[in-house]
Amino acid sequence: MTTTARLLQLLGLLQAQAVWTGEELADRLGVTTRSVRRDIDRLRELGYPVQSSRGTGGGYQLGAGRALPPLLLDQDEAVAVAVCLRLAAGGTVAGVGEAALRTMAKLDQVMPAAIRAHVAAVQEATVTVDYQAATVDSDALLALARAVRERHQARFDYTARDGAASYRRVEPYRLIATGRRWYLMAFDLDRDDWRSFRLDRMTEVRASTFGFTPREAPDAEEYIRRSVRSGWDNEATVRLQCGLPEVEDYVGRWGTLTAVDDGHCDLQVGSQNLDMMAWWLLRLPHDFEVLDNEELVAAYQRLATRTAQLAGAPSH
Known part of the structure; x- marks a missing residue:
């Protein structure tokens, strides 16, 4: 890598994260910490305000006052x-x-x-097809993203699924987009525990000036999956008449698959709407048996009755 290319990569790293140690930069660039110090000096000579600090939490960071070079894309x-x-x-x-x-x-x-x-x-x-999704405020999203990056506490008003309103003070760790919704995984300071929050239920979102030292955090993706599942009004387990590999691409992240034997697997799913769950399961290319939800069985009986009526209706 040429010196110029390395300087551009170094600038990109400094912009992507608030603070880097010399060792972290050296590892990312594939050079020694001495080379990092020389490159930092070159950036300063070019007018980029790279600041450095010692001690716990110290390192290099890019200060305000100078724009990055023009955008270069391959x-x-x-x-x-x-x-x-x-x-x-x-x-x-x-x-x-x-x-x-x-x-x-x-x-x-x-x-x-x-x-x-x-x-x-x-x-x-490419064609973009609109679908029903919860829209979030862009200012709130940016404020939380900066708080995550800079490790600053965040505060907001929150309306829970049951309509209960509350004021939250959190240490924000990750933003997770599921396709239909945005979630924040954060440590709730008043409840002394990890929590997930839907961004479309937040108002008055703001980052504070109080920093925090990162805690040992759970895996963000798995945590949000568990949190979403715990908020379902309807849950069911169905036994599919196929091996797990035959259906996992269809299920993706929408449920949890467990192998039973080579020809069967169990699928755990949940939804706020029982009829929507029934329709979604019907799109799977394999037969299945409902194991633990009589209301889902009743939903299929309603669908069967309606389907039979439609199939027998005269055409116009």
């Missing part, structure tokens, strides 16, 4: 940005759709012709 990076912006244009963050379209237009003006052609091909071949 072909793969440009296509990745285009795909993400196209998804954002039909996404779940309020106000981001229009901003994403404006950003795509600006990138189109500055990219080389060859890369522009690849990006245009992706955009022309």
Whole structure:
């Protein structure tokens, strides 16, 4: 890697995280800590305000007052940005759709012709289909993202699923997007425990000036999965007449699969709406038996009656 390329990578690292130790930067760049110090000095000579501090929690950080160099993207990076912006244009963050379209237009003006052609091909071949999703406030999302990055406490008003309102003080750790909703995994200071929060149920979101030392945290993705499952009104286990590998691509993250034998596996699912759960299970390409939810069985009886009526109805 050339010195110039390494300096650009170093700038990107300093922008991506609030504070880096010399050892962390050396490991990411594949150089010695002495080389890191020399590169930091070069950045300072170019006018970038790289600050350093000693002691616990110390390290290097990029100060305010100087913009980063112009955006440089190779072909793969440009296509990745285009795909993400196209998804954002039909996404779940309020106000981001229009901003994403404006950003795509600006990138189109500055990219080389060859890369522009690849990006245009992706955009022309992609259609974004709207679906019902909980929209979150972009200012709240950015405030929480900064609080996570800078390790600052956050505060907000929260409305629970049952309508109960509360004021929360938290140490924010991760933001998780599930496709339909955004969640925050955080340590609740007043309840002295980990909690998950839906961003669309937050108001008056703000980051405080109080920092915190990171705690040992659970795996964010698994924690949110458990939290979402615990909030379901309806849960069921069905036994599928197929081996686990035959259906796991269909299930994905929407349920929990457990192998029974080579020809059977159990699927645990949940939903706020029992009929929606019944319809979703019917899309699986294998037969199954409901093991533990009589209300789901009754839902299938209703669906069977309706289907039989529709099948026997005269055509018009």
